[in-house]
Amino acid sequence: MASNPMYQFNVYRIGPEIKLGSVDISFTNASLFMVISSLAILIIFNLGAKKKTLIPDKLQLLSELSYSFVAKMISDTAGSKAKPYFSFIFSLFMFVLFCNMFGMIPYAFTVTSHIIVTFVLAAFIFVGVTIIGFMKHGLGYLKLFVPSGVPMVLLPLIVVIEIISYLSRPISLSVRLFANMMAGHTMMKVFGGFVISLGIVGGWLPLSFSVALTGLEILVAFLQAYVFAILTCIYLNDALNLHH
Amino acid sequence: MLKKIIILVFVTCFACFNTVFAAESGGMPQLNPEFWISQIFWLIITFGILFIVLTKVILPKISDNLETRKSQILENIETADKQKEESQKKIDEYEKIILESKIKAKNYFNDAREKILEDINKKRAALEKDLDEEISNTENELFEFKESSGDKVTKIAAETSAELIKELIGEGVNSSSIAAIVEDQAKMNKERKDVI
Numbered sequence: 001m002a003s004n005p006m007y008q009f010n011v012y013r014i015g016p017e018i019k020l021g022s023v024d025i026s027f028t029n030a031s032l033f034m035v036i037s038s039l040a041i042l043i044i045f046n047l048g049a050k051k052k053t054l055i056p057d058k059l060q061l062l063s064e065l066s067y068s069f070v071a072k073m074i075s076d077t078a079g080s081k082a083k084p085y086f087s088f089i090f091s092l093f094m095f096v097l098f099c100n101m102f103g104m105i106p107y108a109f110t111v112t113s114h115i116i117v118t119f120v121l122a123a124f125i126f127v128g129v130t131i132i133g134f135m136k137h138g139l140g141y142l143k144l145f146v147p148s149g150v151p152m153v154l155l156p157l158i159v160v161i162e163i164i165s166y167l168s169r170p171i172s173l174s175v176r177l178f179a180n181m182m183a184g185h186t187m188m189k190v191f192g193g194f195v196i197s198l199g200i201v202g203g204w205l206p207l208s209f210s211v212a213l214t215g216l217e218i219l220v221a222f223l224q225a226y227v228f229a230i231l232t233c234i235y236l237n238d239a240l241n242l243h244h
Numbered sequence: 245m246l247k248k249i250i251i252l253v254f255v256t257c258f259a260c261f262n263t264v265f266a267a268e269s270g271g272m273p274q275l276n277p278e279f280w281i282s283q284i285f286w287l288i289i290t291f292g293i294l295f296i297v298l299t300k301v302i303l304p305k306i307s308d309n310l311e312t313r314k315s316q317i318l319e320n321i322e323t324a325d326k327q328k329e330e331s332q333k334k335i336d337e338y339e340k341i342i343l344e345s346k347i348k349a350k351n352y353f354n355d356a357r358e359k360i361l362e363d364i365n366k367k368r369a370a371l372e373k374d375l376d377e378e379i380s381n382t383e384n385e386l387f388e389f390k391e392s393s394g395d396k397v398t399k400i401a402a403e404t405s406a407e408l409i410k411e412l413i414g415e416g417v418n419s420s421s422i423a424a425i426v427e428d429q430a431k432m433n434k435e436r437k438d439v440i
Binding site: 006007009010011013020023024025026027028030031034035037038041042045046048049050052054056060063064067068086087088090091094095111113114115116117120121178182 | 271272273274275276278279280281282283284285286287288290291293294295297298299301302303305306307308309310312313316
């Protein structure tokens with residue numbers, strides 16, 4: 001039923017069923033929007049990078065501003081050592097941002113409102129950051145769990161807390177994005193449903209709410225992409241510059 | 245009133261929420277693992293392609309663009325600085341030349357003025373000399389004339405007196421005696437004049 005606010009998150013197969021062995025890897029609406037987002041990023045940034053004029057046109061300005069925005073974000077949070085990871089964080093930020101933004105189009109599917117997608121991204125970041133940390137510092141990376149200046153009595157407790165907080169990073173990172181997206185879209189759907197059910201008499205209030213929520217959701221879409229990228233930078237910073 | 249309405253609206257909203265969620269029985273589609281593998285697969289493919297193309301093709305281009313722009317701007321600033329320096333040098337030169345020419349013009353002017361003043365002074369001196377000479381000449385002439393005029397007047401008076409006497413008496417009188425009388429008279433006149 002279309003009035004169900006969770007209906008918009010349903011994943012369904014587009015086209016034939018593709019099976020890899022016994023695993024179903026069919027092309028779904030989620031895949032479609034992943035492809036659309038990636039293609040949009042590639043097209044926009046390719047057009048923006050094509051012309052090499054001294055005074056940039058609109059697309060060029062957009063791509064260059066995004067480039068310097070992400071570059072500044074990385075250098076501010078993770079320092080100059082994080083430069084080799086620039087392209088990954090840039091891709092990540094743009095992918096999440098475009099998926100969030102495409103989700104704002106009515107009847108579109110929000111890729112990032114699915115826990116499995118955000119969790120795979122967050123788990124990849126977590127594993128990658130951990131590998132980078134151990135490669136850079138060897139077993140010394142474990143010092144991350146032992147903050148300096150803590151009394152010996154409290155140390156075991158602190159270490160346990162630190163390990164739990166470190167291990168919960170992928171969960172918090174993925175759930176934050178997924179929950180924000182899902183909650184926002186559910187809210188919008190619910191208020192949109194109110195507009196219909198209350199009709200011409202009482203529908204104006206939820207309609208104005210819906211309008212305000214749309215603005216808020218666009219803000220959240222940007223903000224969550226930014227938070228996702230900046231938290232990645234912070235985790236990377238922990239791995240690259242070991243403070244303790 | 246407004247508060248009441250808003251509260252009422254919220255209450256109805258929550259009521260609707262509850263009914264909506266009560267009607268929902270399937271739970272969150274996100275937790276349905278049916279398409280998880282498919283989503284992971286397509287995420288890896290799309291994000292992988294995106295990452296590779298961005299890294300290999302697009303980002304180096306943008307970075308190049310930014311670098312070239314930066315270097316070009318720096319170059320332009322450098323040239324602008326150089327040109328500024330040059331123009332400052334030129335301005336200094338011009339100012340020097342203008343100052344020199346001003347001094348020169350002043351000198352010319354002063355020279356000309358001095359020359360003119362000298363000329364004027366010379367001419368004035370000559371003129372004054374001429375004037376003095378003329379004045380003294382005239383004074384001399386006047387003096388001489390004055391000197392000679394007394395004698396002439398006496399002579400004319402004597403002659404006139406002689407003529408008059410001749411007409412009155414009818415015979416000549418010794419001219420020397422007449423002259424002596426006239427001279428006496430003239431002297432007396434002169435004395436009277438002096439007394440007055």
